[in-house]
Amino acid sequence: MxxxxxxxxxxxxxxxxxxxxxxxxxxxxxxxxxxxxxxxxxxxxxxxxxxxxxxxxxxxxxxxLPRYETGALHPYLGRSYPLRVRVVDGRPGVELARSGLQIRVRDDDPATIRKQLHRFYRDRAEVVLARRLERIAPTLSWVKKTPQLKLRLMRAQWGSCCETGLVTFNTRLVKAPLRLIDYVIVHELAHLKHHDHGPGFERLMDGHMPDWRKRRRDLNTLGERVLFD
Ligand SMILES: [Zn+2]
Known part of the structure; x- marks a missing residue:
């Protein structure tokens, strides 16, 4: 054929x-x-x-594949919200409501809606991840100073930590439940002490987040569904 x-x-x-x-x-x-x-x-x-x-x-x-129209489900902090798209003349924007994600756009082209949704995730990631980072970092003895939050849209990973101590998180992480966000934060901060995933890294994780393996599994299960949008 x-x-x-x-x-x-x-x-x-x-x-x-x-x-x-x-x-x-x-x-x-x-x-x-x-x-x-x-x-x-x-x-x-x-x-x-x-x-x-x-x-x-x-x-x-x-x-x-994710759809960008009224009724399509999109995750935020581990919960699914249906999109409610409204075409308006005024300012575009997204609001989180009980009934779903209210999206105001000038036209209902899927690309336009997707752009607004990305902006929403980015804004929320800035607030939510900064808050968690500020809460978690001071509880980890090896972290001398809370790193500044850096966000980037990534395809294949949740976060990264380079040797200079710069920690970057995937903006899409804000779609995951808080317990998985916390796991990624502790994971990346653990790299400030251990740059690999060797026994030292595992001991550090065991000490601060005993169920981190389960959280890692859950994150992997969630992974493909939220990394492509
Ligand atoms: Zn790692």
Missing amino acids: PAMDIPFQVRRTGRKSRSISVRVHFDGTVRVGAPNYVGMRDIRKVISEHAGWIRERLQSVRAT
Whole structure:
């Protein structure tokens, strides 16, 4: 069966690897990994051979992609809120209400709504994460001074800590419940003392957050659902 209608991206995997891999990514793209010497013809052949499976995966991935319209559910602090989109002439903005996330936009284009929603998450992350950081940092004996909160939209991680002591958190973390936010904060602050995830790091985590492994598991489960938006 021809599969000309399936768009895909090719990543060259060098000479060492020998196989062609096909993956349907969470954001709905088809990604092919292939060694340098494999030509496009052979890649198309592999796509074509797996077309049925790829289409099936694409369909289920697309069904879970976030939607930006009234009724679509979006998480905040671990709870799901339906969007309530209203087109207005005045100032755009987002408000958290009992009934959901009230979004005022000039037009109801999904990209416009998405932008407003990102702004909301960023504003809330600035408040919520700063508050948690200020509460947690002073309780950790090795943290001399509460680091300044830095936020960034990240795809694959929740936070990072570099050797200079700069701690950065993923803005999307504000979608997770507080107990998972706290876990990421303690985790990154633990890196101020241990730069790897070795036994020293684990002991430090055990001492300050005995159930951190469970929280890490929960965060991973949540991960894919909130990292793509
Ligand atoms: Zn780490």
